[in-house]
Amino acid sequence: xxxxxxxxAADAAEAVHFxxxxxxxxxxxxxxxxxxxxxxxxERPEIVIDVTGLSREIRDVDDGGLVIxxxxxxxxxxxxxxxxxxxxxxxxxILAGASAQIRNMATVGGNLMQRTRCYYFYDDAARCNxxxxxxxxxxxxxxxxxxxxxxxxxxCVATHPSDMCVALxxxxxxxxxxxxxxxxxxxxxxxxxxPGDTPDIETELRAGELITAVExxxxxxxxxxxxxKVRDRSSYAFALxxxxxxLDVDDKGxxxxxxxALGGVAHKxxxxxxxxxxxxxxxxxxxxxxxxxEAELKDAVGLAGNAFKIxxxxxxIVNTLQKLAMESGAGS
Amino acid sequence: MTARTIHFTLNGAPxxxxxxxxxxLVELLQTHFGLTGARESCGQGLCGCCxxxxxxxxxxxxxxxxxxxxxxxxxxxxxLDAGGKLNPMQEAxxxxxxxxxxxxxxxxxxxxxxxxxxxxxxxxDQIRHxxxxxxxxxxxxxxxxxxxxxxxxxxxxxxx
Numbered sequence: 001x002x003x004x005x006x007x008x009a010a011d012a013a014e015a016v017h018f019x020x021x022x023x024x025x026x027x028x029x030x031x032x033x034x035x036x037x038x039x040x041x042x043e044r045p046e047i048v049i050d051v052t053g054l055s056r057e058i059r060d061v062d063d064g065g066l067v068i069x070x071x072x073x074x075x076x077x078x079x080x081x082x083x084x085x086x087x088x089x090x091x092x093x094i095l096a097g098a099s100a101q102i103r104n105m106a107t108v109g110g111n112l113m114q115r116t117r118c119y120y121f122y123d124d125a126a127r128c129n130x131x132x133x134x135x136x137x138x139x140x141x142x143x144x145x146x147x148x149x150x151x152x153x154x155x156c157v158a159t160h161p162s163d164m165c166v167a168l169x170x171x172x173x174x175x176x177x178x179x180x181x182x183x184x185x186x187x188x189x190x191x192x193x194x195p196g197d198t199p200d201i202e203t204e205l206r207a208g209e210l211i212t213a214v215e216x217x218x219x220x221x222x223x224x225x226x227x228x229k230v231r232d233r234s235s236y237a238f239a240l241x242x243x244x245x246x247l248d249v250d251d252k253g254x255x256x257x258x259x260x261a262l263g264g265v266a267h268k269x270x271x272x273x274x275x276x277x278x279x280x281x282x283x284x285x286x287x288x289x290x291x292x293x294e295a296e297l298k299d300a301v302g303l304a305g306n307a308f309k310i311x312x313x314x315x316x317i318v319n320t321l322q323k324l325a326m327e328s329g330a331g332s
Numbered sequence: 333m334t335a336r337t338i339h340f341t342l343n344g345a346p347x348x349x350x351x352x353x354x355x356x357l358v359e360l361l362q363t364h365f366g367l368t369g370a371r372e373s374c375g376q377g378l379c380g381c382c383x384x385x386x387x388x389x390x391x392x393x394x395x396x397x398x399x400x401x402x403x404x405x406x407x408x409x410x411x412l413d414a415g416g417k418l419n420p421m422q423e424a425x426x427x428x429x430x431x432x433x434x435x436x437x438x439x440x441x442x443x444x445x446x447x448x449x450x451x452x453x454x455x456x457d458q459i460r461h462x463x464x465x466x467x468x469x470x471x472x473x474x475x476x477x478x479x480x481x482x483x484x485x486x487x488x489x490x491x492x
Contacts, residue, residue, distance in 0.1 A: 006353035006399050028397075035356070035395045036376055048353065050400065075389070099465020100443065102377055104389040105396065235464035236378075 001039050005047040012178040012212050015051050019208045020180060022046040027210055029071065029110025032102045037115065040122055042131065051210060052107060058082070064218030070109030070176075070211045074164065075100075077108060087216060089225035089244050093167035096229045099236050109211040112165060112175065112191065115202070116158035116267075117238055119143060129155045130199040144305040146238055149313070150266040150297070156199030157303060159264055160192055161238050166263035167227055169271045170244040171216050179209035188214070192268030199267070221248035221257060224328055228320045229263070230312060239264030241313045247284070247324035255279045255288075258321075262296075265313055272296045275317065284325040286318060293317040338402035342367075343411030349398075357393035357401060358382045361408060369409035369438040373467075380466030383439035384408055390446050392465075409438035412445075420486035421445050421479070430479035432470035440466050444480045453484055 005022070009015035019025045026045040028034055029052060037043040056071040058080050066086070068077055077083055078094035098106065120126040120138040127136040139147055139157050147157040165188065173188040191203050205211075225246035231237040242263035248256040258279045260272040275296035282288045293314035300310045335350045342365060349364040361367040361384070370393045373381040382393035385407040412419040418426070421441050431437040440463065447454055447462040454462070459480050468476065 001354040001356075003352065003354050006397070031395050031397060031400075032377055032392070035397065039375060039395075048397075052400075099377075099380065100446065100462055101380060101383055101390050101392045101465045105391050235461045 001035075002041070002044060004038075004045050006050065007047065008050040008053050010053060012051075012054060012210055015049050015054070015210050016178060016180055016208055018047065018049045019210070025049060025208075027051050027109070027113075029107035029113075030073070030102075030105035031110075032098070032106045033110060033114040037122075041124060042122065051109070054212070061215065061218075064220070066216045068108055068214050068216070070107060070112075070213055072108050074098075074103040074106045074108065074111060077164075078103065085223065087167070087171060087219075087222050087225065089170060089222065089227050089246060090164065090167040090216070092227035093163040093229075093242075093244060096227055096239075096242070097163035108164070108214055111162050112168075112188075112211055112214070113203070114160075114162055117146065117161045118158040121158060130158060130195075130202075133198065133200050140303065144303040146240065146264065147303060147306050148266050149300045149302055149306060149309050150262075150270055151194040152267065152301065153195045153197065153199070155197050156195035156267065158195065158199065158267055160266065160268050162269065163227065163229060163239065163242060163263060165192075165269040166242055166261045167244040168214065168216070169269035170225070170246060170259040170261035171219060171222060172259070174215040174217070175211055176213040176215065177205065177209045178212050179206055181206070183212075185215075189269070189271045195267045202267075219246065219259070222246045222259070224248070224324055225259070226320060226324060228316055228323075230316055241265060241309055241316050243313075243316050243320045245317075245320045245324060247321060247328065249284045249325055249328045253284055255282055255284050260292075260296075260317065260321075262313060262317075265300075265309065272317070274298070279321075284321070284328075286322060289318040289321040289325075290314065292321075336399065338399065340401050340403060341405040343407055344414070351398045353397065353399050355398040357384055357386075357391075357396040357398055357406075360398035360401065361393070361406075367408050367410050371435065371438075373435065378465070378467070379436070380439040380443060380463075381436050383442045383466070385442060385446075390443055407442075409442060412441070419445070420490065421448075421483040424479040424483035424486060425476075428475045428479040428482055430472055430475040431468075432472055436466060436468045436470075440468065440476055444476075444483065447480065448484055448487060452487065454480065 024046045126138040229242040246259040262270040275292035278292040377392040384393045
């Protein structure tokens with residue numbers, strides 16, 4: 001690994017201060033992605049600012065929501081009682097990702113900021129517009145099984161690899177930031193960007209901004225929520241397609257409310273708003289679940305190696321919603 | 333870049349080391365303390381050969397910056413047979429023949445102990461999932477699963 005400066009920040013203000021000292025600076029969470037990329041010579045920071053010394057609490061919010069500090073370990077979140085009870089989709093998504101060792105190291109903030117696992121991004125002998133704008137993309141005509149079918153561009157077909165973020169997208173999570181210009185917050189679904197012609201710009205973060213916490217608003221019906229991940233092997237693999245879903249069915253068997261997000265399909269965690277819209281107020285039936293899935297995947301585009309994911313995504317959506325409907329007593 | 337001094341507890345003993353920020357935990361253990369139980373194989377956190385316990389939690393040493401070890405308690409495979417007696421998991425690996433070349437074994441044993449701490453009586457599926465971050469290129473997996481189950485029994489006998 002190339003040498004670099006290391007500073008451990010006591011609080012967010014100090015972290016932001018350290019960040020401004022060098023042109024190439026990186027905040028360090030668990031290091032499971034950043035250190036890996038530094039070893040591969042893809043990330044080359046001059047200074048690494050360790051932010052795991054900041055507060056790492058999970059606290060209740062008065063309205064029934066939850067705030068999770070960015071430095072909290074993934075294992076801690078997944079095993080937290082309130083998370084498991086109120087937001088099972090989040091605990092399941094975290095446990096569906098990585099290995100026990102990696103989850104013990106990885107932080108919530110780092111999970112949000114992890115970079116794509118596109119093979120060509122990782123290989124500095126390959127062309128990649130994300131590493132170097134305008135260079136070209138070797139994935140589009142290469143091995144693209146794990147690549148995007150929604151929202152991609154002719155410049156980049158990479159996917160966001162996080163499972164946790166898919167659950168957070170479904171749960172309307174809010175991301176708190178601290179930066180040189182002060183504090184602000186964003187909706188998680190607005191944090192990550194689609195690639196367009198600037199796939200090297202992956203988030204809406206401004207220079208030096210640090211993620212300090214994630215808030216999950218109250219969502220009572222999320223006690224009935226789940227995460228379904230389809231991958232090439234049943235453990236320790238990235239998603240081909242994943243679905244985070246929460247379903248609220250009334251006593252007449254109609255969908256009162258629903259939250260749906262997809263992973264493994266786009267450059268960002270994909271909130272399935274078209275499907276949600278198609279479902280609200282409709283009978284919770286297999287037919288309607290299929291119609292909603294069709295609406296969401298309407299604009300999907302497949303490549304040689306991943307076109308199968310379009311139908312796969314539809315089936316996983318239907319299957320996941322059916323399971324939730326069954327659990328709520330609404331046969332479909 | 334400048335060296336710095338870290339202080340930590342290694343297998344129960346207080347120690348000190350001068351390291352640089354780009355050194356990882358495996359390098360720290362091997363070059364400063366001659367401990368080769370945690371070893372690097374993939375260097376990407378995929379194979380589990382570099383597993384080390386930091387403050388009681390298993391981590392991948394190849395991705396863990398040594399500088400962050402300051403103030404922690406580190407346990408490696410070398411710390412398991414304190415007093416010259418093998419840990420029940422080590423015994424179980426020997427008795428079931430759960431290794432061939434042995435390169436991955438320290439990582440498997442540390443992870444399997446963590447599994448039993450959390451789930452004293454795991455089924456095959458739990459074992460397979462929990463150990464999915466550890467790879468055995470000799471493919472001793474069936475015997476590894478047997479070893480974990482045997483160790484679970486040994487632990488119960490000790491506890492009883």
